[in-house]
Amino acid sequence: MSFSTSVQAQKSEPDSALHERLPEFPGGTKAFYKYISRNLKYPASAIKAHIQGAVLVTIIIDHDGSTTVDSLNFEKIGFHKKVTDETLKLKAKEEVAIEINNLFGNMPKWTPGYQSGKPVRVKYTLPYHFQ
Secondary structure (H helix, E strand, O other), X not given: OOOOOEEEEOOOOOOOOOOOEOOEOOOOHHHHHHHHHHHOOOOHHHHHOOEEEEEEEEEEEOOOOOEEEEEEEEEEEEEOOOOXXXXXXXXXXXXXXXXXXXXXXXXXXXEOEEEOOEEEOEEEEEXXXXX
């Protein structure tokens, strides 16, 4: 499984170049990757359905550093082998969504992002690649 990020601040002001700071996971990027690799599990139904591809996960890091999943996009997900059982496909996607929501719901609080010296909500998009 691999991932990358894109970031977008929720609020922008003309003079916001001063005192800007992106949110940071406790311990930095390496600690974030370690947290993901230790805590994100590949659901059994996803293995059985042979899910492969990217799930685009958009999270929000709030003013207080808490994280929530804003949206999941399964458009870039596929099934490695021909799986005709639509119920299994739906169950696999549902279990992946539950796993991702649990992962971010139980995540330690981040240091929030700042803009113009004030904490702001920041949106990250992370593509998680399942194989």
